Amino acid sequence: MPLSLQIIETIEQLNEMAKLEEEIWGxxxxxxxxxxTVAKNGGLIIGAYESGKLVGFVYSFPGFRNGEVYLCSHMMGIAESFRDQGIGYRLKMKQAEEARRRGYQRIRWTYDPLQSRNGYLNVAKLGAAAVGYVENCYGEMNDALNGQLPSDRFIVEWRLDERPTGERSLATADVLKARRLVVLDADQRADGLLRPVLKDVDEKAAPLLLAAIPLDFPQLKERDLALALEWRLTTRALFQRLLMEGWIAASAWRRSGEPAMYYIWRWRNEWLPQKGEEE
Incomplete structure (x- = not known):
């Protein structure tokens, strides 16, 4: 039976979602x-079903900022055996479709900038942009994904009214030409793990910047927690500075066989139309 996407709103559906949530994060x-209450008061919860069984969901509710109501996408989860099959992309595209129908003009959410799978989905495939950064956003978290490190998060904005959704990225040839604009690279150690290496770049004259993160950060963290913390603190300082100076993480690039993913940073005023607001 093919995958089906459905709005979740009944007690039975929500109980099934709770079980899947517990299974994913422990x-x-x-x-x-x-x-x-969220489902009955302007929120939007969408489930992905395979043969009648819930295998993924995205959970969102109304948010309010600078005089505008937007959709706050708080959580998305996919059952482990169904990951890397495009379900997350389909859930987010369905979320955008339904959000537009309900009158929302943008969706905002957070994610860990060192999780490359989420990063590539959010800023390359969906066409959203990372426009803010929060240190230790949720405090100490004890689940398998977040434990032992500060829960830093990118703030992502997906504008539904001004830019069509869908994948946007640079071609491999263009990225290779831009390698001289790498502000953070990943150097492979003798044990195969990547360490962060900051580069000196004339940023003011650059049309874009590239910043690397490990492709498999969870594995790196499991093998060397001190190195994982180094990545957290290095990217925190760099990403906060770039955002403060007017850059946004507007896309991402990766290539088969390479152990790193590169965020592609653009000048905000050249990439996102302005609405006279401060992030």
């Missing part, structure tokens, strides 16, 4: 009274 799920 922590207590969002309480049913909260998810049910």
């Amino acid at each position: 922590t207590a799920p969002i309480p049913l009274h909260q998810t049910l």
Whole structure:
């Protein structure tokens, strides 16, 4: 049976979502009274079903900032055996379609900038942009994905009214030409793990910048926690500075066989139309 996407709104569906959430993260799920209230009051919860079984979901609710209501996409989860099959992309595109229909003009969410799978989906495939950074956003987290490191997050904005959604990235040839504009590279150690290496670049004259992260950060963290913390603190300082100076992470690039992914940074005023607001 092909995958189907459905709006989740009944108690039975929400209980099934809670079980999947617990299975994915190994922590207590969002309480049913909260998810049910969201579903009945302007929120949007979408499930991905395979043969009638819930295998993924995206959970979102209304947010408010600078006089504008937007959709805050708080959580997306995919069952382990169904990952890397494009389900996350389909859920997000369905979310955008339904959000437009309900009158939302943008979707915002957070994610760990060192998680390359999420990064590539968000800024390359979907066409969203990382426009802000929050240090230790959720404090100490004890789940398998976030444990032992500060829970730093990118703030992502997906504008539904001004730019069509869909994949955007530089061609490999263009990225290779731009290698001289790498501000953060990944140097492979003798044990195969990557360490962060900052580069000296004339940023003011650059049309774009490239910043590397490990392609498999969870594995790196498992093998060398001190190195993982070095990546966290190095990228934190760099990404916060770039955002403050007017850059945004507007896309990403990776190539088969390479152990790193590169964020592609653009000048914000050349990439996102301005609305007279401050992030």
